[in-house]
Amino acid sequence: MISFGRSAFVDFTHTLFEDAKRRDFTINALYLDEKGNLIDPFGGYNDLIDKKLRFIGNPISRIEEDHLRILRFCRFYGTFPNIDIDQNLKEKIIKKANRISILSNMRIRNELYKILMVKNFELCLTMFVTLELDKYILKKINKSNITNKHAGFKTKDFKIVNYIKTYGLNFINAEKLDLISIVMPHLYDLKNFDIIIKRFELNKRKIKYLNFIKQFKNNELLINQNIMKKLTSKEIELYMLKIIWKYRCKINKVNKGFFMKDRIPFNWYKFGLLHVFPIEIIKQIDLFNLKWPIFTLTKKKIQNLQDKTYFKNIDDLIFKAEDFWVNNNFNSSPENILIFLESYLDKEIRYDN
Numbered sequence: 001m002i003s004f005g006r007s008a009f010v011d012f013t014h015t016l017f018e019d020a021k022r023r024d025f026t027i028n029a030l031y032l033d034e035k036g037n038l039i040d041p042f043g044g045y046n047d048l049i050d051k052k053l054r055f056i057g058n059p060i061s062r063i064e065e066d067h068l069r070i071l072r073f074c075r076f077y078g079t080f081p082n083i084d085i086d087q088n089l090k091e092k093i094i095k096k097a098n099r100i101s102i103l104s105n106m107r108i109r110n111e112l113y114k115i116l117m118v119k120n121f122e123l124c125l126t127m128f129v130t131l132e133l134d135k136y137i138l139k140k141i142n143k144s145n146i147t148n149k150h151a152g153f154k155t156k157d158f159k160i161v162n163y164i165k166t167y168g169l170n171f172i173n174a175e176k177l178d179l180i181s182i183v184m185p186h187l188y189d190l191k192n193f194d195i196i197i198k199r200f201e202l203n204k205r206k207i208k209y210l211n212f213i214k215q216f217k218n219n220e221l222l223i224n225q226n227i228m229k230k231l232t233s234k235e236i237e238l239y240m241l242k243i244i245w246k247y248r249c250k251i252n253k254v255n256k257g258f259f260m261k262d263r264i265p266f267n268w269y270k271f272g273l274l275h276v277f278p279i280e281i282i283k284q285i286d287l288f289n290l291k292w293p294i295f296t297l298t299k300k301k302i303q304n305l306q307d308k309t310y311f312k313n314i315d316d317l318i319f320k321a322e323d324f325w326v327n328n329n330f331n332s333s334p335e336n337i338l339i340f341l342e343s344y345l346d347k348e349i350r351y352d353n
Contacts, residue, residue: 017041024062024069026054053080060092067099071111078124097132101139109200116179122158129153138195153187159279160186171267171288181206182271185213212264216272219250233284244269245326256319266292293330297321297337305341320344
């Protein structure tokens with residue numbers, strides 16, 4: 001097979017042994033004959049039992065045939081960590097790492113997704129960093145059309161990614177996002193967002209999500225982590241709901257009205273919190289089942305108040321009411337909220353006059 005990153009010319013063989021020689025790892029060169037007998041030309045069965053990953057023949061030759069095999073090597077490493085890779089081989093593979101930049105977006109995306117779905121994906125990503133693949137997976141092309149080496153992953157701690165995989169996959173699917181669009185902002189810096197969008201060919205919804213996360217990070221609030229360590233899980237939930245409201249007020253200044261009718265889904269704010277709080281704090285609550293409390297005042301009652309005072313902007317009144325309710329720990333009764341609104345409107349009318 002001759003690979004060009006996006007496509008390949010495949011040369012068919014006439015013997016099983018010739019086919020086996022072209023495969024990447026011994027565990028991928030196992031066959032059964034028509035009677036169900038195992039044919040194992042390179043000892044792959046024992047490697048499978050011993051969880052050992054071995055290239056067939058010269059590792060560099062196998063990699064040069066298709067540079068995606070470097071990523072596949074990292075993927076299988078998560079399942080077969082008993083690999084015989086010396087420093088000399090590591091250095092040789094690192095020299096080939098830049099070649100993954102020529103691989104097609106689809107092949108990169110598919111292989112990276114498979115890596116993220118491996119049970120022990122942390123081992124995969126650790127090998128990813130060891131071989132410097134994280135510095136070439138994004139296409140950073142200069143004016144001379146040469147792919148530059150970039151900074152790579154901003155972290156070597158993949159606890160948040162593991163948390164997202166363990167608890168957040170159903171919410172990711174429900175929001176019509178994917179694991180890559182959720183995880184990339186945790187692995188790469190904000191300045192790489194445009195490159196991430198192009199490299200993984202993200203659709204409009206995923207781009208909108210990344211822009212939301214960029215706003216979230218650019219509007220970062222000061223949070224006293226020491227105070228949070230003293231809170232109970234219920235108190236942490238309340239605190240996080242109030243933090244979500246503060247971010248909403250910063251990010252969505254124009255479209256006010258009821259928070260739960262915003263165009264930005266509430267679940268996106270939950271994913272945003274993973275960029276704000278340490279994972280040790282997040283784990284103390286059931287983040288993805290966190291719900292926005294039910295607002296106790298109806299739009300009709302607010303509208304009645306608006307009609308009496310000729311106040312023009314109903315959405316502004318709704319926002320003021322909800323802000324008062326949030327800042328009172330979601331405990332304000334409808335009567336208390338209306339009293340607050342009447343006071344607010346009285347000041348507004350006196351100010352206008």
